[in-house]
Amino acid sequence: MTAPASTAALPLARLLGHAADAVGAVRAGQSLNDALARCPVAARPGTQALAFHALRWLGAAEVVRRRLAPKTPPPQVDSLLLVALALLWPAGGPPYEEHTLVDQAVAATTRRAPRSAGFVNAVLRRFARERDAIVAAVLADPLARFNHPVWWLDRLRADWPDRWQAIADADNQHPPMTVRVNIRRLTPAAYLQRLVENGIEAIALGGAAIALARPVPVTQLPGFADGLVSVQDANAQRAAPLLLAKSLPAGARVLDACAAPGGKTAHLLELADIDLLAIDRDPARLGRVDATLSRLGLHAETRACDAATPAQWWDGRPFAAILLDAPCSASGIVRRHPDVRWLRRPSDLPALAATQARLLDALWPLLAPGGRLLYVTCSVFRSEGSGQIDAFLQRAGDAALAASPPSPGQLLPLPDNEVTPPSPALAGAADGFFLALIEKLASKPKTTR
Numbered sequence: 393m394t395a396p397a398s399t400a401a402l403p404l405a406r407l408l409g410h411a412a413d414a415v416g417a418v419r420a421g422q423s424l425n426d427a428l429a430r431c432p433v434a435a436r437p438g439t440q441a442l443a444f445h446a447l448r449w450l451g452a453a454e455v456v457r458r459r460l461a462p463k464t465p466p467p468q469v470d471s472l473l474l475v476a477l478a479l480l481w482p483a484g485g486p487p488y489e490e491h492t493l494v495d496q497a498v499a500a501t502t503r504r505a506p507r508s509a510g511f512v513n514a515v516l517r518r519f520a521r522e523r524d525a526i527v528a529a530v531l532a533d534p535l536a537r538f539n540h541p542v543w544w545l546d547r548l549r550a551d552w553p554d555r556w557q558a559i560a561d562a563d564n565q566h567p568p569m570t571v572r573v574n575i576r577r578l579t580p581a582a583y584l585q586r587l588v589e590n591g592i593e594a595i596a597l598g599g600a601a602i603a604l605a606r607p608v609p610v611t612q613l614p615g616f617a618d619g620l621v622s623v624q625d626a627n628a629q630r631a632a633p634l635l636l637a638k639s640l641p642a643g644a645r646v647l648d649a650c651a652a653p654g655g656k657t658a659h660l661l662e663l664a665d666i667d668l669l670a671i672d673r674d675p676a677r678l679g680r681v682d683a684t685l686s687r688l689g690l691h692a693e694t695r696a697c698d699a700a701t702p703a704q705w706w707d708g709r710p711f712a713a714i715l716l717d718a719p720c721s722a723s724g725i726v727r728r729h730p731d732v733r734w735l736r737r738p739s740d741l742p743a744l745a746a747t748q749a750r751l752l753d754a755l756w757p758l759l760a761p762g763g764r765l766l767y768v769t770c771s772v773f774r775s776e777g778s779g780q781i782d783a784f785l786q787r788a789g790d791a792a793l794a795a796s797p798p799s800p801g802q803l804l805p806l807p808d809n810e811v812t813p814p815s816p817a818l819a820g821a822a823d824g825f826f827l828a829l830i831e832k833l834a835s836k837p838k839t840t841r
Contacts, residue, residue, distance in 0.1 A: 401764060402435055404496040405486065408475060409504060410435050411442035416471035420445065424731035445485045446478040447730035448564045451539035454478040455530045460515050469508045473498055478515055483564075490520050525830075539564055543738045551774045555804065559772060559824075561804045566725035569607040569822070572594040572624040572655075573600045574688055576662050583621060586614045599633060600662075601626045624655045625725075626804050627822035628770070632659035634767040634829055635713050637797050637809075643667050644712040648692070649699035651757055652677030654684035655769075656717055661690040668692040669711075671699055700754045710760035718748045720769035720776045724805060724824025745775050752784045756791065759832045763796060767828045777802050777826030785830070795827040802826050 410431050417427035424443060431439050448454065453474040464470060475495040479485045482799045488496075494516045502510045519526060530536040538545055550557035557775040573580045580600055587594045592612070593605035602625065609615050610623060640646070642665045651657045651670035660668060672678045675696040682694055699703040699716075720746055752767065759765055769776045778801065782792075785791050791797055805824040 402438055404446050405499040405503070406469060407438045407442055408433060408472060408497055408500040409458070411441040411446060411475045412468065412472035412500070414439060414443040414466055415450070415475055416765060418734055419467075419471065419585070421735065423735065424729070435538040439728045441486060442475060442479070444730055445483075446475040447734065449478040449481045449483055449485075449539055450474060450532065450734060451535040451541075452481050452483075452531050452537075455533045456481075456519060456526060457515070459526065460518055461511070465508060468507065469505050469512065472497060472504065473512055473515060473564065477519060478510070480516065480519055480523070480661060482523070485572045494520060518684070520531070522744055523764070537709065540733050541736075546738070547738075547741075547773060548839060551802070555806070556807055559804060562731075562807075563578055563733070565727055566607075567725075568626075569604045570597065570624065570626045570629070570822070571604065571613065571621045572629050572659060572662075573601050574619055574662050575600050575622050577615075583614075590614050597626050599629060600631050600659075604639075604763060610671035610785045617687070620682070622658060622688070624659070625728075625823045625825075628655060629659065629826040630800060630827060631656050631715065631766060631768050632663055632715070632828060634797065634800070635715055635764060636660065636664050637829075638764060638794075640664060640666060640712055643654060645669070645709060647671070647711045647714045647755070647758065649751065650679050650718060651694070654681035656715060657681055657692060658684050658690055660715065661685070661692060662688070670694045671697050671705065673698050692695050700750050701760055702754055703828075706758055710758055710763070711758055712763050713765070714755055714759055714765040716751055716755060716765060717768045717800050718751055720744055720748070720771040721773055722770055724770040724803075724826075725770045725777075727805065727823065729790075741775055745780060748776060749784065752780075753787070756788060756832070761790075761832055761834045764830050765832070767826075767830065768824060769826045771826060772804060772824040774802075777828075781828045790833045791834060794831040797829070799828045801828065 406791055412429065413572060414424060414427040418424055428436055428440055457473055462506055465473065476493060479493055481582060488837050490524050498509050498513045502509045523659055530586050534542055534545055540560050545560060547554065554558060571600065573583045580602060584594060584602055585597055592608060594602050611803060613621055615621060644666050646666045646668045648657045648658065648660065648668060648670040650672060652672040652674060657670045660666065670681055670692045672681065678694055685692060706795060720735055726732050755765065767781060801826045803822065804823065
């Protein structure tokens, strides 16, 4: 077997070392993106491939390591050992020969902690030798079976008692690559033909969404640099059409709160001629919105500010529509961000729910009567979805779920999404999201005594 193209250019021992650094950073509470940013540019693609695989199977690797080496080794040795064990786990990882992987892991250990090289060699060779028996034994541990923290599994089980195992298993799969065609420039059918002409297999999902049979670098997407297409999950592509389902007059004022990185911002502008204000707290992330709009040839006013404090930025003119893509646990996009499950803590969920409620309450007065607010999270936890919206509707008094079109509600990252079934072409091709379209009543309903 040969190594993937992304890893073949550099010695495997070096890539294993960089991947161990990245996994160690995640275990210490840093995001994988930040960890990879410190990796040498030439090693980044290969390191990312190894780190992604290791993080998907980190739970199993930790349980195996505890079984074979109960005494925790030094952090840099432990991280390297966990990466190697995850790659040896029978889950279809990068296709390295077993002996090559073990030898290169030992070589990486020799460079970093020479005294631990024999220990790493012994642990890895024992696992390789007794793998079937060890795997069968450790699968009794939920951490090894599902590769999620136990508290996360408990939350999934409480929210989705009949679906939690399928959700956890789906989180460990490779995510699909879906693109959004800029319909201001060409039709999805025309772009699908361009993909075929470039040897890229794909299918249309409806709307502007096209799913690729295999991921490719964006530089290989025809017309990407020219703004013909963007990469965006199929369920994320539901947001803009849903908010704009009720036709708005040209120049209508629309707010995109928490806009970064700008995918939904751009989609709104591709669909309608609106006066769009896109805001985000993080100036650096807001720069990504500007870059995306520039690539697509679109324009919006962008402003770095906190959506939860309108007094500091709102001019008093109501908005016809508001998109609130609220900060959340990101529990619906774990396939794309395998570090999320290891970074989150149980205490994060109440804090995030409080932030979501604060944003809803702060932005609702900015919406004109008859206007619509779309609440979106990339979460599968009910506290960030239906629970949040049910509580808001009770508080607001002049708010109701829009009747037409109906809100999708909870979308699970499953092939047979039984909560809100997608079109057959979309089955299995989208991430977990929650979307609720809320309409502002012209007057508050009268209460009866």
